[in-house]
Amino acid sequence: xxxxxxxxxxxxxxxxxxxxxxxxxxxxxxxxxxxxxxxxxxxxxxxxxxxxxxxxxxxxxxxxxxxxxxxxxxxxxxxxxxxxxxxxxxxxxxxxxxxxxxxxxxxxxxxxxxxxxxxxxxxxxxxxxxxxxxxxxxxxxxxxxxxxxxxxxxxxxxxxxxxxxxxxxxxxxxxxxxxxxxxxxxxxxxxxxxxxxxxxxxxxxxxxxxxxxxxxxxxxxxxxxxxxxxxxxxxxxxxxxxxxxxxxxxxxxxxxxxxxxxxxxxxxxxxxxxxxxxxxxxxxxxxxxxxxxxxxxxxxxxxxxx
Numbered sequence: 001x002x003x004x005x006x007x008x009x010x011x012x013x014x015x016x017x018x019x020x021x022x023x024x025x026x027x028x029x030x031x032x033x034x035x036x037x038x039x040x041x042x043x044x045x046x047x048x049x050x051x052x053x054x055x056x057x058x059x060x061x062x063x064x065x066x067x068x069x070x071x072x073x074x075x076x077x078x079x080x081x082x083x084x085x086x087x088x089x090x091x092x093x094x095x096x097x098x099x100x101x102x103x104x105x106x107x108x109x110x111x112x113x114x115x116x117x118x119x120x121x122x123x124x125x126x127x128x129x130x131x132x133x134x135x136x137x138x139x140x141x142x143x144x145x146x147x148x149x150x151x152x153x154x155x156x157x158x159x160x161x162x163x164x165x166x167x168x169x170x171x172x173x174x175x176x177x178x179x180x181x182x183x184x185x186x187x188x189x190x191x192x193x194x195x196x197x198x199x200x201x202x203x204x205x206x207x208x209x210x211x212x213x214x215x216x217x218x219x220x221x222x223x224x225x226x227x228x229x230x231x232x233x234x235x236x237x238x239x240x241x242x243x244x245x246x247x248x249x250x251x252x253x254x255x256x257x258x259x260x261x262x263x264x265x266x267x268x269x270x271x272x273x274x275x276x277x278x279x280x281x282x283x284x285x286x287x288x289x290x291x292x293x294x295x296x297x298x299x300x301x302x303x304x305x306x
Contacts, residue, residue, distance in 0.1 A: 015252050016252065018252055019253025020257070022245045027246075032233060034101075036230040036234050037101060047106070053212065054102050055098045055099040057215075059239055063208060065240055066199070075198070086203055097177040104169035113170055114267075143298055147260065
């Protein structure tokens with residue numbers, strides 16, 4: 001596969017538009033991660049599955065599915081130069097992000113976590129500029145900062161302008177996700193993107209599989225069905241199939257442009273939390289979501305050079 005990060009692009013091509021659409025599909029699947037993780041781990045008053053088990057278990061089971069997929073498509077083994085990026089992506093997306101997120105969700109509602117993690121899109125854009133040599137017109141950065149400012153303003157409004165200790169865990173989750181995304185996107189330009197997340201999960205199995213066994217809770221009978229439903233979702237979609245669409249979208253549309261679609265993720269997560277967790281939806285949320293959507297779609301048309 002040709003290296004998509006080196007192709008000069010001015011305006012969005014058909015490939016870039018397809019990448020944007022696939023990135024949006026990935027974000028929709030990722031948006032349910034927060035409420036589904038909250039279902040899986042419960043809260044401080046009624047804990048369900050331990051956060052460490054959710055982190056290890058979802059990665060281990062997705063890793064086993066990845067083994068079957070890689071065998072079915074007869075995927076080539078990673079080349080030596082690809083191993084560092086695979087390890088970095090695994091540390092960020094398989095271990096760091098889900099673990100810090102699960103720990104934080106024991107302390108704060110999914111709505112709060114959705115808003116704080118809304119700063120994720122700016123970090124991959126910066127990393128893409130530094131690590132992948134992507135360049136955008138100044139208007140792109142104005143829109144990216146405006147989008148993040150809207151998300152953070154919403155967070156301040158919802159939280160009364162206060163930070164809580166769990167916000168530190170959420171920011172660690174943000175940093176982990178950004179680093180993992182960029183490392184995975186670099187690999188997705190060199191081999192089929194679906195294989196990237198599969199190899200990331202497979203090389204993590206020596207760690208995640210024993211960790212899943214060791215953290216298996218003793219009182220499984222006491223775990224409620226919704227917690228298992230949440231665990232199943234974050235395993236199949238958040239940890240596996242969502243990345244099929246996400247990495248393909250990053251490879252086709254470029255990290256810098258497609259990563260901004262994630263500005264919509266907090267609001268999609270808040271919408272999902274209404275039927276799944278019974279959390280309220282306010283008019284302020286809808287207004288901010290519409291404003292951020294406008295920023296994202298305006299940024300979609302800004303020229304980006306690779």
